[in-house]
Amino acid sequence: MKTNIQEIKDLSIGFKSQKGRQISILRNITTNIRKGETVGIVGESGSGKSTLALAMMGYIKQGLFTTGGECLFKSQNLLSLNNKELEDIRGRKIAMIPQNAGQALTPNLKIGYQIEEALRLHTDYSKAEREQKISELLNQVRLPSPKIMALRYPHELSGGQQQRVAVAMALAGNPELLLLDEPTTGLDVTTQAHVLELLKDIAKDTGTSMVYVSHDLGAIAQVCNRVIVMYAGEIVLEGPVRNILKEPIHPYTYGLLKSIPKLSLAGLPDSMPGSQPQPGNIENGCSFYDRCNFSNEKCKTQVPELEYLSEMDTSVRCFNHSEFISKTSEQKTKNHSQKEIMIDEILDLKDVSISYAKQGIIDQFLNKVTDTNPTVKDINININKGETIALVGESGSGKSTILKSIAGLLKIKDGHIKFDKKKLLSGDLKKRNSEDLRSIQLIFQNPDESLNPNHTVEQILSQPLKLYFGLTGSKLKESIAELLEKVRLGAFYMSRYPRQLSGGEKQRIAVARAFAARPDIILCDEVTSALDVSVQAAVLDLLHKLKEELGTTYVFVSHDLAVVKAISDRVAVLYQGRLCEIGPSKDVYQFPSHPYTEVLIGAVLEPDPDIKPKLVAEDIVEEKPPEIGCSFQGRCPRIIGDKCKNETPPWQIGDNGNAIRCHIGIEELKIQQS
Amino acid sequence: MFFLIFKRFVLGLITLFIVSLITFIGVEILPGDACTSYLEREAFGEALAACIKRLGLDVPAYERYLSWAFNVIQGDFGYSLSGQMQINEVLGPRIKNSLVLASAAIIIGIPLALILGIITALWRDKMPDIIISTVAIFSMTIPEFISATLLILIVAIWLEWLPGIVIVPTDVTFFELLPNIILPVIAIAMIMTAHMARMVRSSVIQVMASDYIQMAILKGVPYWKMVFKHVLPNALLPAINVVALTIAWLLGGVVVTEVVFNYPGLGRLVIESISNRDLPVVQALGIILASIYVSINFIADLLTLMLNPRLKTLQTRK
Numbered sequence: 001m002k003t004n005i006q007e008i009k010d011l012s013i014g015f016k017s018q019k020g021r022q023i024s025i026l027r028n029i030t031t032n033i034r035k036g037e038t039v040g041i042v043g044e045s046g047s048g049k050s051t052l053a054l055a056m057m058g059y060i061k062q063g064l065f066t067t068g069g070e071c072l073f074k075s076q077n078l079l080s081l082n083n084k085e086l087e088d089i090r091g092r093k094i095a096m097i098p099q100n101a102g103q104a105l106t107p108n109l110k111i112g113y114q115i116e117e118a119l120r121l122h123t124d125y126s127k128a129e130r131e132q133k134i135s136e137l138l139n140q141v142r143l144p145s146p147k148i149m150a151l152r153y154p155h156e157l158s159g160g161q162q163q164r165v166a167v168a169m170a171l172a173g174n175p176e177l178l179l180l181d182e183p184t185t186g187l188d189v190t191t192q193a194h195v196l197e198l199l200k201d202i203a204k205d206t207g208t209s210m211v212y213v214s215h216d217l218g219a220i221a222q223v224c225n226r227v228i229v230m231y232a233g234e235i236v237l238e239g240p241v242r243n244i245l246k247e248p249i250h251p252y253t254y255g256l257l258k259s260i261p262k263l264s265l266a267g268l269p270d271s272m273p274g275s276q277p278q279p280g281n282i283e284n285g286c287s288f289y290d291r292c293n294f295s296n297e298k299c300k301t302q303v304p305e306l307e308y309l310s311e312m313d314t315s316v317r318c319f320n321h322s323e324f325i326s327k328t329s330e331q332k333t334k335n336h337s338q339k340e341i342m343i344d345e346i347l348d349l350k351d352v353s354i355s356y357a358k359q360g361i362i363d364q365f366l367n368k369v370t371d372t373n374p375t376v377k378d379i380n381i382n383i384n385k386g387e388t389i390a391l392v393g394e395s396g397s398g399k400s401t402i403l404k405s406i407a408g409l410l411k412i413k414d415g416h417i418k419f420d421k422k423k424l425l426s427g428d429l430k431k432r433n434s435e436d437l438r439s440i441q442l443i444f445q446n447p448d449e450s451l452n453p454n455h456t457v458e459q460i461l462s463q464p465l466k467l468y469f470g471l472t473g474s475k476l477k478e479s480i481a482e483l484l485e486k487v488r489l490g491a492f493y494m495s496r497y498p499r500q501l502s503g504g505e506k507q508r509i510a511v512a513r514a515f516a517a518r519p520d521i522i523l524c525d526e527v528t529s530a531l532d533v534s535v536q537a538a539v540l541d542l543l544h545k546l547k548e549e550l551g552t553t554y555v556f557v558s559h560d561l562a563v564v565k566a567i568s569d570r571v572a573v574l575y576q577g578r579l580c581e582i583g584p585s586k587d588v589y590q591f592p593s594h595p596y597t598e599v600l601i602g603a604v605l606e607p608d609p610d611i612k613p614k615l616v617a618e619d620i621v622e623e624k625p626p627e628i629g630c631s632f633q634g635r636c637p638r639i640i641g642d643k644c645k646n647e648t649p650p651w652q653i654g655d656n657g658n659a660i661r662c663h664i665g666i667e668e669l670k671i672q673q674s
Numbered sequence: 675m676f677f678l679i680f681k682r683f684v685l686g687l688i689t690l691f692i693v694s695l696i697t698f699i700g701v702e703i704l705p706g707d708a709c710t711s712y713l714e715r716e717a718f719g720e721a722l723a724a725c726i727k728r729l730g731l732d733v734p735a736y737e738r739y740l741s742w743a744f745n746v747i748q749g750d751f752g753y754s755l756s757g758q759m760q761i762n763e764v765l766g767p768r769i770k771n772s773l774v775l776a777s778a779a780i781i782i783g784i785p786l787a788l789i790l791g792i793i794t795a796l797w798r799d800k801m802p803d804i805i806i807s808t809v810a811i812f813s814m815t816i817p818e819f820i821s822a823t824l825l826i827l828i829v830a831i832w833l834e835w836l837p838g839i840v841i842v843p844t845d846v847t848f849f850e851l852l853p854n855i856i857l858p859v860i861a862i863a864m865i866m867t868a869h870m871a872r873m874v875r876s877s878v879i880q881v882m883a884s885d886y887i888q889m890a891i892l893k894g895v896p897y898w899k900m901v902f903k904h905v906l907p908n909a910l911l912p913a914i915n916v917v918a919l920t921i922a923w924l925l926g927g928v929v930v931t932e933v934v935f936n937y938p939g940l941g942r943l944v945i946e947s948i949s950n951r952d953l954p955v956v957q958a959l960g961i962i963l964a965s966i967y968v969s970i971n972f973i974a975d976l977l978t979l980m981l982n983p984r985l986k987t988l989q990t991r992k
Contacts, residue, residue, distance in 0.1 A: 057892055062883075083897065091894030098892075103885040108907040108983055117903075121894055153983040169893065 005177055005209050006033040006056060011069035013051055013060065014279075023280035025051050025064065027233045030306075033177065038203055038210040040224035040241070042217060044256075044532035045503070046276055048233040050099075053179050053213045055079070057094050058086050073177070092122040095170035099182040101162035105154035111165050112150025115172055122173035137168040141198060159395075160191035167198065171206075178202075178210045184219055188394035189559065193603040193613045196222050215532060217260060218605030221245055222613070229253050232277050232287040235306060239314030241609050249314065249321045251292045259537035260607055261562040263589060268544055268566050271537035275502045286318070294324050346520060346553055347383040347406070351415035352376065354398070354405050354577075373627050374413055376401050376577035383521075388547065388554040390568035390585065392561060392600070396622075398577030399557045403523050406555065407442050408432055420520075438468045441514040445526040447506035451498040457484075457509055458494040464516040479516075486549075487512045487542060504535035508542065515546060524556045528563060540567055561604050565589055573597045575632050576625035583658020592669035594660045595638045630663065638664060638672060682975050686968045690961070694746070697960035698739050701953050711951040712755045728753075729954075742957075751958040755950075761958050764943070769962075772939035774848065775855055775862070775932075776924035783863040783870070784917060788910070790867065791874025795909075796901065798879060807875075810868040822861040822934040829857060839936040858935045862928055866920055873916050874909070881909040911982055918974030922967045 008031050014024040026048045033039055033056075043049040054061065055071050058078030070077040073094065078086070090096075098104035105114060112134055119130045138146035141164040154162060163183060170178060180199070184192040200223050203210055214220055220227060220241070227244040229237040229252070237250040248254045255272040262269070274291040286292070286299040298319055306317045318324065355374035376398040383389050391399040404410040406417060411427035419425050419436065426432050441464075444450035451460055461480045465471045471479055481491040487508040498506055507527065514522050524543070528536040544567060547554060558564050564571055565585055572582040573596060581594035588597060595617075602614035616637045625631050629645040636644065640663060649663045662669065709725035710717040717725075726732055730741075745752060751761035790810070794803040813821070830838030840854040881887060882905060890904045929941035936942075940959070947955035979985050 054892075059888075059892060087894045087896055089894070090892050096889070096892040098885060098889050100885060104889040106886045106890065106904045106908070108911075108981075109903065117895065118893055121896075155984050166889075173894070 003035050004032040005035045005074065007072040007075075008032070008052075008056070009070050009072065011052075011055060011071060012067040013048075013055060013064055014067050015064050017280060021280070022067065024067065025233050025279050026055070029069070029235060031228060031235060031238060033209055033211060035176075035209055036207050037225045038212060038223055040220035040227040041211060041213045041230060042215065042220055042227060042256075043230035044215055044276055044534065046232075046278070047230040049213045049215075049230050050181055052230070053096075053181050053211060056177075056179055056211060057090055057096060059090075087121075091118055091170075091175070092173040093175055094177045094179065095173055095175035097163075097166050097170045097178060097180045097183045099185055101166035102154065102159060104166060105162060107154055110151055110153055111157070115150070115165070115169050118169050118172035133172070137171055138165075140171065140202075141165070141168045142194075143168075159187055160195065163187060163191075163195055164198070167195075167202070171202065174206075176208065178208050180210060180212045180214075182214050182216075183212075185214070185216065189561070189605075190394065190599060190603040190615075190617065192219070193605065193615055194618075196605070196613075197615060199223055216605070217245065217257065217533075217607035221607050221609045221611075222605055229256075232282060233279060234287060234317065235315070236288065236317045237314070238306075238316075239312060243312050243314050245607055245609060249309075249312075249324060250316050250318050251294050251320075251324060252288050254324075255291070256534060257607060259534045261537070261540070261560075261566040262606055263562050263565060263601065263604055264606065264611075266565075266586070268540055269537045271541050272534040273538075275504060275535065294320050296320070344385040345382050345421055346385045346419070347381075347555075348418040348421070349379050349381045349383075349402070349406075349415070350418065352379040352402070352405070352412050352417065353414040354401050354410055355413045356401075373625060374577070375625075376405075377625070379415070379579060381572055381579075381582065383553060383555065385520075385553055386547070386551045387569045388556055388567055389570045389572065390556045390558060390564040391572050391574055392558060392564050393574035394559060394600075396576065397574040399574050400525055401577065402574075403442070403525055403555060403557050406521075407440060407523055408437075434468065438464075438517045439520040440523065441517050441519040441521070442523045443507075443510050443514045443525065443527050446530045447498070447503070447510045448530075450510055451506060453498050455497070456494065457496050457498075457501075460498075460509060461513055461516055464513060468517050483512045483516055486515065486546065502535075503531055504538060507531060507535075507539050511539070511542060511546070515550070515552075518550075519552065521553045521555065524554055524558075526558055527556075529558070529560070536563070543567065561589075561600055573600070576622060578625060578631035579661060580632060581658060581660050583654070583656065587654070587656030587658045590656055591673040592654055592660070592666055593658065593673070594632075594662055595636050595664075595669075596632045598673060599635070599637065630661075638669075640664060678979065679976065682972060686972050689968050690964055693964040694743060694961050695739075697957050698742065701957055702735055704953075711953065714951075729755075746958075746961060752954050754947075754955045755952045761955055764955065765940075765958065765962070768938060768940050768943045771851070771937065772925060772941070774851060775858060775928070775937065775939055776921065778855055778859045779862045779866060779924055780921060782859065783867045784920075786863070787867040787870035788874055788913075790871040792878055792901075792906070794871065794875045795878030795882065803875075806871070810871050813864040814868040814872070817930075818861055818865055818928075819930050819934055821864060822858070822931055825857050825861055826934075840938065854935075855937070858928075858931050858937055861931050861935075862924065866924070870913070870916060870920060874913055877912055878905060878909040881905050884908075907981075911978065914977050914981070915971075915974050918970050922970040925966045925970070926963045 008029055011026060011029040012024055013026040014022055017023050029052060041049045041052060051061070051064065056078070058071065058081055060066060066079050071079050073089065078089070081089070105111065115134050115137060116130050119125055119133055125133055134150055135146040138149050143149050143161060143164050154165070157165065183199070184195050187195060196219055199210070202208065203223070210223070212220060212224055224241050226239065227241050228235055229244065229250065231252050237244060237248065237253050244253065245257065248257055255270070258270040259272055260269060272291055277287060277290070284303070285301050286295065286304050289295050289299045292299065304317045304319050306315045308315045353374045354376040357374070379402060381389070391402060393399050401410060405412050405427065408425065408427065408429035417425045419439070423436070425436060458480055461483055462476055465476055465479050480494060484491055484493055489505065489508055493505070498509070501509065528539050531539060540563065543554065546552065556564065556568055568585045570583065571585045571588045573580045573588065573594060575596045580596045581588060589601060591598070593601070599617045602616050605613055617635045620635055622634050626633055629647060630636070630649045633639060633644045643663050647663070649661045651659050651661050652666050654660055654666050660666070660669070664672070704711070709722055709729060709731060713721055713725060730738060742752065749762070751765070753759065754761050754764050790806050794806050797803045826838040829835050836856055837854055838857070887900065887904060890900045895904065926940065929945060931937070932939045932941035933945060943955070944959055947959065
């Protein structure tokens, strides 16, 4: 048995509510981190996982306080140390890699300085040695040309590079324990896979213990030996990664795993009903009682203890875990019926180009187009009535740009967008008539920002109803109640403000608002990215049901290939504003495919420690699409030379009916990718 | 970056041009003209004709504007009506006096505001913050004519330490002026410091709550080092523009304070020339005050551009 590097004993952290009541965020956490192992802490937002990670560094956020227990690092209680003593431990013994490196690096200091600061504080190197070490560290995290990198300011780096700098900074003090707080959330899929690979290598090379906090079971599966699952401030399940992810014996973990869309599964994932209780709202009994399908009377009144099962080396907080295992085997995933889509075109994007470049005054006057290399170029997509088409790609792929121009928020430079076979949509929102505006609605990524915080749900939903249908009085109220019913919310939600709703409920209101206009097309911009997985599954399910009921067409933008696979009929893969591949979603995910699609699929992380991502391309960030040739030439692992650099690749039809834009022949691709 | 500076500069010039037009037109559309309003009841017959002739009011307005603007560019504002002297001679000592008052207030007020703002932010909701913030709110809310009058009552009348009002000729030397400005400076600094300290406080608090400060703490950076290296440069950047506006406000003449203390600065000149209906002087003051605001804001923009790495690298690395 390895020795423990950190022991957490009966730790509780809470805050005082405005009424003076003491509310717990963490409740009686007891666990150990062993030397050299990587432990994952999983949970949805609000489960207390970040608070726990920060407590492991002796850091309690302002407004919170410890209500009991201790955090022992090498038998020293971090929570009773003074600032001076903590400064000696932080960065030197225990280091943190933050969630959003872009915000966690001080904006006015060059990154070389920020790394040097850590070295100066925690090592005895001389100035020259420190210089040397900075280069070594930047090299170790695989950043190109470290000497130049060190002179840059944080904002001059891409998200992936910033995250690597944060890793380098954490490694500078040569810590024995690394805490990672959602280190890859917010990064593109390929970047995420590369950063995880790097972290794994570091763990192997240095023998550092790691605590990996994440909501993403896919990432956890890749790097962790052991997993702790948290729910409402408690540990509900803890054990070796394979046991937890392959045979979860706690109903919450089981449901969580079921709600993750996977590439290997067809159809929508199962959703879990309800949402996590807010701190302070936890009644007697099991905190998961409300959402559990396997609960009984005992669960309602008694709090289950964390029970250690030696045969599985797993601890579980559930009365019924033994019966639960047998019950779950009967369940199977439901399949969403893929209806045959009638060829009935509703939206036609023809040779669309969009440019963000500002025209000079003189060019504007002469109506001259100066930008020869627009952000989005040559987009040809036909969208049929009732289908769900997904636009997929990493950040900078132009997927949201295209969505905005369909909505009329961005002018297109060339080409046209035709609606319902006859009508050209004006690029200028002001020139669209009310009917055009009604028929195309948009749902945004973040409901916190897209719902007016000073309006009640009733006000929010009444606006489109008044605007497009002139409803008033009792008719209006009826329609609102009907809409709320449609998105599975009761009529009593009408008087609530957005802040009184959970994340999933807010997004449901945003969905209801879009449907209020009875649109033909709904544009969904990363609508589930800001949501927890269990909530995401519920929203996807809702969107799917509404579509079946009303026959709406969705244009669905997402960076998440698994989500796209679950919801869409057809997929268009974009890179740098150029189409790479388009086809039925069941085929795009099969080979042969465009090399970029291959890279994307390879980087998807499945919540299964035995499925490893395939990293085929470097995660370089390109600022601009190349002027000529294939858009993917800069990163393509299968590049065949000058042809790719000089000629725009032709469209080819693969045997599954998907169109691929590549110089490499279909047969050749098939051989290379098999 | 150079282009950005150039653009700001040109915009400043355009602003000044528009201000000059507005002041000119404003004076033009007043009922009557400079002569009738100045001569008042004597505005008839020969006196009026002579005045019109002397000011050249008999030529069309656009011609007068052009010749006035041309002279202004060369630094000549023409003649004042009341003193019958060159406006430059009237303005010179007033500008100097206002500069003295403003510099004194700036030298005392700004560092004090920064220090108090930082202290209140770092000891947020603790004793130092509560005391300083309460005092600051008081000095912010008491209007300057009341605080100035109280200062005169206490320091000048009861204690007899300093002169209560300034009764020196407009063109005294700096050292003769010095004891006279102490009370006005205190009155101005009270308000100015309080405002800026509150601004700095909220800016520092905002930065202290940011992710990168939490990261610096978790990196083991000692407290004061963190404050000076990680917090202050980022917190004080937005303060530059507020400081600039305050300076411009000071230079443009703190009208009320100058009147209460009878201080011969630009602010009092504004009041005097308006009540004397000395329109050429009003016009000149308009353009001068606008130039002060424009140039100080321009300098503030330059500073922000130089100190903010985000803006600094924006143009050069693209």
